Amino acid sequence: MLIRVTPERLDPGAAIEAVRRDEAGAIDLFLGVVRNENKGRAVDHLVYDAYPSMAEKTMRALAEEAVGRFGLGDAAVLHRTGRLEIGETSLLVAVSAGHREATFEAGRWLVHEIKRRAPVWKKEVWADGEEWIEGPESLGMERAPAAMRGS
Amino acid sequence: MLIRVTPERLDPGAAIEAVRRDEAGAIDLFLGVVRNENKGRAVDHLVYDAYPSMAEKTMRALAEEAVGRFGLGDAAVLHRTGRLEIGETSLLVAVSAGHREATFEAGRWLVHEIKRRAPVWKKEVWADGEEWIEGPESLGMERAPAAMRGS
Amino acid sequence: MTVTVLLFASLADCVGARELALPYEPGDTVASVRDRLTADHPRVAEFAPTLLYAVDEEYAEEDAPVPAGATLALIPPVSGG
Amino acid sequence: MTVTVLLFASLADCVGARELALPYEPGDTVASVRDRLTADHPRVAEFAPTLLYAVDEEYAEEDAPVPAGATLALIPPVSGG
Numbered sequence: 001m002l003i004r005v006t007p008e009r010l011d012p013g014a015a016i017e018a019v020r021r022d023e024a025g026a027i028d029l030f031l032g033v034v035r036n037e038n039k040g041r042a043v044d045h046l047v048y049d050a051y052p053s054m055a056e057k058t059m060r061a062l063a064e065e066a067v068g069r070f071g072l073g074d075a076a077v078l079h080r081t082g083r084l085e086i087g088e089t090s091l092l093v094a095v096s097a098g099h100r101e102a103t104f105e106a107g108r109w110l111v112h113e114i115k116r117r118a119p120v121w122k123k124e125v126w127a128d129g130e131e132w133i134e135g136p137e138s139l140g141m142e143r144a145p146a147a148m149r150g151s
Numbered sequence: 152m153l154i155r156v157t158p159e160r161l162d163p164g165a166a167i168e169a170v171r172r173d174e175a176g177a178i179d180l181f182l183g184v185v186r187n188e189n190k191g192r193a194v195d196h197l198v199y200d201a202y203p204s205m206a207e208k209t210m211r212a213l214a215e216e217a218v219g220r221f222g223l224g225d226a227a228v229l230h231r232t233g234r235l236e237i238g239e240t241s242l243l244v245a246v247s248a249g250h251r252e253a254t255f256e257a258g259r260w261l262v263h264e265i266k267r268r269a270p271v272w273k274k275e276v277w278a279d280g281e282e283w284i285e286g287p288e289s290l291g292m293e294r295a296p297a298a299m300r301g302s
Numbered sequence: 303m304t305v306t307v308l309l310f311a312s313l314a315d316c317v318g319a320r321e322l323a324l325p326y327e328p329g330d331t332v333a334s335v336r337d338r339l340t341a342d343h344p345r346v347a348e349f350a351p352t353l354l355y356a357v358d359e360e361y362a363e364e365d366a367p368v369p370a371g372a373t374l375a376l377i378p379p380v381s382g383g
Numbered sequence: 384m385t386v387t388v389l390l391f392a393s394l395a396d397c398v399g400a401r402e403l404a405l406p407y408e409p410g411d412t413v414a415s416v417r418d419r420l421t422a423d424h425p426r427v428a429e430f431a432p433t434l435l436y437a438v439d440e441e442y443a444e445e446d447a448p449v450p451a452g453a454t455l456a457l458i459p460p461v462s463g464g
Contacts (some may be wrong), residue, residue: 016163016182022237025186028179028258030251031167032464035176048463049392051456054440055463079463086173091464100181104259107179111251111464119437119456120463121392132393133462140433140460183383199382200311202375205359206382230382242383262383270356270375271382272311283312284381291352291379 002076003060005052005120015076015094024073024096028103030111032091034084038133044125048081048090051119055079058118062110070106072097077110079120090122112137153227154211156203156271166227166245175224175247179254181262183242185235189284195276199232199241202270206230209269213261221257223248228261230271241273263288303370305335313353313378317343326370332357333364335374352379384451386416394434394459398424407451413438414445416455433460 002018016029034046063075073096080090093114095106116137123132134141153169167180185197214226224247231241244265246257267288274283285292303326314320317339324338332355340346354377355362368374384407395401398420405419413436421427435458436443449455 012163012167012180020184020238022187025184027182027184029163029182030254031178031180032251033171033176033178033247035249036173049395050463051389051391051437051458054437054456057440087171096184098186100183100259100262103181104255108251108255115461115464117461118463119391119458119461121459122462123392132396132459134433134460135462135464138460138462140435140458200314201382202308202310202356202377205356205375208359266380266383268380269382270310270377270380272378273381274311283315283378285352285379286381286383289379289381291354291377 001060001063001074002078003056003063004078005050005055005059005081006078007080007082010078010080010089010092012089012092015078015092018076019074019094019096021073021096023098025098026100026103027094027096028100028107030091030093030107031089032111034086034088034090036086038124041124041126043086044127045086046084046090047123047125048079048084049121049123050079050081052081055118055120059114062113062117066095066106066110070095070097070102070109072102072106075106075110077114079114079118081120152211152214152225153229154207154214155229156201156206156210156232157229158231158233161229161231161240161243163240163243166229166243169227170225170245170247172224172247174249176249177251177254178245178247179251179258181242181244181258182240183262185237185239185241187237189275192277194237195278196237197235197241198274198276199230199235200272200274201230201232203232206269206271210265213264213268217246217257217261221246221248221253221260223253223257226257226261228265230265230269232271305330305368305370306373307335307339308373308375310376311378313346313349313376316345316349330368331364332362332366332368332374335368336376349376349378353377386411386449386451387454388416388420389454389456391457392459394427394430394457397426397430411449412445413443413447413449413455416449417457430457430459434458
């Protein structure tokens, strides 16, 4: 099971090959990509911080849960850290299964849980400032008073 | 919009790069892979036949419909023809969008419609025989009496 | 003048050809060309209930005209992916 | 004897450090270590309502013990992906 938090560029081919199995007729690969705007504001670049050892532990536990829950052949999760430019890949989630429905379901679930639970943070940098983003799906936000959570 | 029916090996990286956009924060790539068994029977290899010009036309029309229906940045469809060994990739469907939910929904829809509508056929070859498969989701099957459709 | 008939997959195996030139007859439709093919290759009749048809790469019903020089594709249930 | 405190993202920026060694006190818990940090860096209090905690890489509640030599991570709301 390929799980990695790394400052190196992420390779989609490596994620695919990590989950390919002779008995798996379907593979789904999700890529999170740095986009050029968020909430109407032009983004110059992102900086990702992480607690790498615990992020990998969390991702591995979630990937193992996905394998059991959706009957997968395998799952792989790679997350990049450091400075990322527009168009670069921040997250790769690959899953394989006998048939395609399980891969779409599992991919969606696993991406959602990773965004919610893995200790990784992103800072948006604009032309005129920067801000650490608090994920609206983050587990930590469930503890916050509603007024702190924004919309 | 990258649409291709080809006897050449399919390159996942090419499908991803074809749909990457500065404003797209999410990409989903689906791979159909030749697996080593079907309905309990060991598969030696597959042979794909196609009506290439019409298959590309059908795939392009479906990809364009997906772009409109799910608000995608872009979509790409590649299908391989000829003899494919176990583990080789027969189909690539890539879609990009601002956010991830649209990519999972669109990927699932587009793969389903391609399997249902694009004039492509596969023959399973076993150790002791071979058979052209009739897709259970195929549009043509809707015309058949129920008794012909199998389970 | 002829009509080109394209055959695929199990139907091509059955007929023993992927492409045939049949003589064109005035007023030809999808059904009339298919039935002319069936006269020469009776097993095509077994495929007919599940076939789709395309004339010059557009899906067409059985009563659609097939002009001289056109290409008629007989399309068994697809199974790509 | 000390406790290692790990800080990330906005909280690291606020405190001006990613890692601190605080003196260990017998009976230390997640809350007592955090409150000792807050005494030196009052703005940590603003973060407290949304923090999660991990002791030696396992998520832990506020009343969980923090042994001598342990690592306590203060985890702001995550936003990876």
